[in-house]
Amino acid sequence: MSEIQIVRSHAGEREERTVTTGTKAWELFAEDADVVAARLVDASGAVLKDLSYELVDGDVVEAVVIDSADGHDILRHSCAHVLAQAVQDLFPEAKLGIGPPIENGFYYDFDVPTPFVPEDLDKIETRMRKIIKENQRFSRRVTTDEDALVELADEPYKIELIGLKGSAADAAEGASAEVGAGELTIYDNVGRSGEVAWKDLCRGPHLPTTKRIPAFKLMRSAAAYWRGDEKNKQLQRIYGTAWESKEALDAYLDRIAEAEKRDHRKLGRDLDLFSFPDEIGSGLPVFHPRGGVIKRVMEDYVRQRHIEEGFEYVGTPHISKEQTFHLSGHLPYYADGMFPPMEFEGANYYLKAMNCPMHNLIFRSRGRSYRELPLRLFEFGHVYRYEKSGVIHGLTRVRGFAQDDSHSYVTPEQAPSEIKHLLAFILGLLRDFGLDDFYLELSTRDDSKPDKFVGSDEDWATATTVLEQACRETGLDLVPDPGGAAFYGPKVSIQAKDAIGRTWQMSTIQYDFNQPKGFDLTYQASDGTRQQPVMIHSAKFGSIERFIGVLVEHYAGAFPPWLAPVQVQAIPVADAFSEYLHDVARRMKTQGLRVEVDDSDDRMQKKIRNAQLQKVPFMLIAGADDVEAGAVSFRYRDGRQENGIPVDEAIARVAAAVAAREQV
RNA sequence: GCCGCGUUAGCUCAGUGGUAGAGCGUCCGCCUUGUAAGCGGAAUGUCGAGAGUUCGACUCUCUCACGCGGCUCCA
Incomplete structure (x- = not known):
């Protein structure tokens, strides 16, 4: 037996140690029951290991405590395994999907002949408690593709994942928890007498034993498409949460209860603000007098602020013949999101899903001079979108709403300063309504799906660069959102945190070089030539309805006096x-x-x-x-x-x- | 759109194969002088809609509408 040198790091203290070969990571942290895993750090980064990891010379080993971000993930991932074991104990025909940790919890997907009902969750939870009490050991075992395919022959979804190994990130969100680019491993759950009670294909790491799960709760079951694709079979997903202590679990459940108390659908009823009459249809709210006060005060203020910022208030109809939406690109790219047409007098009329085509027609109603730019048009335009029935949610996802929609027509040279102007305007406006914690998200084109986006690569690149530069200058955090762009251009969205820390997407700014082409918009430049403007779309609240919903939740119904229905x-x-x-x-x-x-x-x-x-x-x-x-x-x-x-x-x-x- | 669970008085919710109840609210009356529920009485329902099974359906089955939780989607 020889000696090796390692570095032990825990709670900010580093110390060099000499240990014998064969020493396991847990031996370094044996005195601290909160340490659930080890983080191996080297020049290339950090990698998480089970506490059963056998140290090698030169290792730098950090403790991972259960209430850290990594610790939570490990706890929840292990709890997902216990869930899966319990499900397969009770429903032997259940096939395993994936079971990753998520924010505040975990889930596991199962293919079962009969979907779970709430009573099943109680039974599963009871079974999980038994497994936890049995103190099964999570035991890591390296295998090969060939062996795993034989061993897991009864688990068709795991087999599929093994086939996708190396591209796990593309396989499905969460799939990387099961397989990664490196070696393939299986975790055996070993009972006290040494028998393997259950096993799962998994990268790990895991808690040392099931008993190290201090507190958990199953939350709900729901269907989820295998690998997130609606063309695939729906699996039954069970969601749960797990925490480092009973107190932390209770605190989490209290946070959920607080969010429920703020639910704008409940407060809207209690405070007599708005309702959703079945007779009108799903996703079509009506505002009662008290809600009407909030809506009117908001709109008055927003209208006034737009005018102060150089916008001109316009008005456009709710429907239009289809040609308008061909020019804008909506029918070619967005027909599924629009209500079906009404046919009369030999023409198809569509409810508008966006105001921009109408504003473009105002722009081109007469010749425009460069002296007029930036030309800023604004209105509360009522738009109607065919949202699928399952996605409608209170005021935050509706089928008809007023968009505080504006379009700035600018020369390409003016675009950067116009975007900066809009960002400053929007942030100020949101602050006026009591929101003051923001970050930005930059949604860009998905280059792998060119058919979903219109325009040349060069135009997209220019637009994206201009937006990104303006975002950087705000000093706010900027989060990339690849593939999230509109079909006609990239988009910046302003995300605001509410009083209990939830983030909501509020405003959007979009740089659009496509619609000016489609509508053949031009202005006469100082040199007498005809030039094409760039249009910049911006919605400050996105939807008035949605913003009211957000405000109700932000203020928990206790509005500041200027917005309160009764002051x-x-x-x-x-x-x-x-x-x-x-x-x-x-x-x-x-x-x-x-x-x-x-x-x-x-x-x-x-x-x-x-x-x-x-x-x-x-x-x-x-x-x-x-x-x-x-x-x-x-x-x-x-x-x-x-x-x-x-x-x-x-x-x-x-x-x-x-x-x-x-x-x- | 898909999967599951729901829909009983204005609201929150009990309840049963033999056509229904509570609390709050509403209405009426009495009462009411200091910071979160005064007392009494009354009214209120095609038990979401339609079809089927049954001697009989609010209860069981199917279809639809709407809601809730997810998934997918969200220009």
Whole structure:
């Protein structure tokens, strides 16, 4: 037995050690039960290893603790294995798909004759607990393609993955968890008496044993296409989550519960903002008076800001003959997303899915001079898109919506500064609505699918470069999104984080050299020649409906006063003070404030409760003391109160909060 | 579009092969002076729609609509 030199690194402390050959990684971290794997670091990067990894001379070994990002992935991946074992115990005919860790959890796909029902998940979870209790060891075994094909003959999906080895990243999202470009490995789950209870083709690494799973829960089952392709068979996917402690699991479940409380579909009903009448059809919302206030205030403000930023407000119809959409490229490239045509008077009319064709027609309604550029057209254009029935979701995915759509027609030289101008405008606007944490996403063409995109390689390259450069200058993070471009050009989207850290795609900016060609748009340049403008599409909220949905969730229904449907709820301590408050309310209304007096025959306490549930920003309460002093008392949504505020001051205070668009 | 699960009063939800209930809300009456539910009474449903099985369907079967969770998609 000889000695080797290694470096052990844990919790930021590095130390060189001399150990004997045959020493396993776990021996370096035996005193810390939170260490679940080892990270081997060398000049070329880092690679994760099981704790059973046998050290070699010169290894630099870092501890991977369970509550780190890698630790979570390993925990969840191992938990997915336990899930698969439990499923195959209970449903022996189940064939294995893939089972990777995902954000906040894991899943495993199975081909089963009968889809899982909720009761099945309970049974599977019980079985998983038994497996965890058995403390099975995850045991890594190197194999060859030939041996694996024989050993896994009963697992057709695994066989398919072995065939795809080396291109696993293309095989399916998550498939790289099963096979990689290197050697092929199988993990055996070994019971206490040494028997192999279960096995799976897998790269690893894994926890040392099943008992190292501290807390997990199965969440739901759903269908998923094999390898993510809708042409393939649907497998049954079971989602679960796993955490380093019961407390962490509970905290995660609490976060989900908080998100549910904010669900705009629920709050929309509770606060009487909007609804989705079955009679109208799926994905077609109606706004009630209170939701209508939010919508109108938003639209008024956005319209005003556009005009301040040099846009001209235009208006266009909802339908058009098909020729328009041929020119724009929508029918050749996007017909599936449009509603079928209405045929009359010998022509096909389509509901518009985009406003740009109409704006192009405004542009070319007369000759244009370079002196007019940038020409910026803007409207709230109602567009209709045929969204597949399964994707419709509240206000965030609908079939009919108002797009705050603008098109800037510019010379190619003006494009970079116009894009910068739009980015600054958009970020400012989103901040006005209380969103202030952003990153950018650059969606580019998928070169492997040229038929999905129109235009020359050179034009795409130019457009992409211009957009990317403008993004870099904002200093915001820029995330690539290959293949996500529109058919007519690359796109930048602004992603905003909401109050509980979820990101939403908001605005988009697109650089389009194709539609000006299609519509033969020209302007006369200073040298007298005719030139083609570039058009830059931008939508600040994307969809007004969707943005309202996002705001409802961001604010959890507790809107800042300038957006709140009711800004002030006046509550008399007793009937006798109603008239006094009506008087105050009249004065507030002359200043444009939205105020209601609750003169129902509920008791004051009940009225406060009602106003609280409606999330009204200012409660204005008055009793004998206030009347005598010519004052009112405030109560805020957080229960805070301020008594004896003179009426004039109270009105000024509310008006100031509204004018400043601040939250209270 | 695909897979699964749902749809009972305005809302949240019980319930049974023999045509239905609670709480909140609504309406009426009484009461009501200080910061999250005063008391009493009443009304409210083609049990999502249609077809089938059955002596009988809200309950079982099928089709459709709508919703929910995913998948695919999202110019």
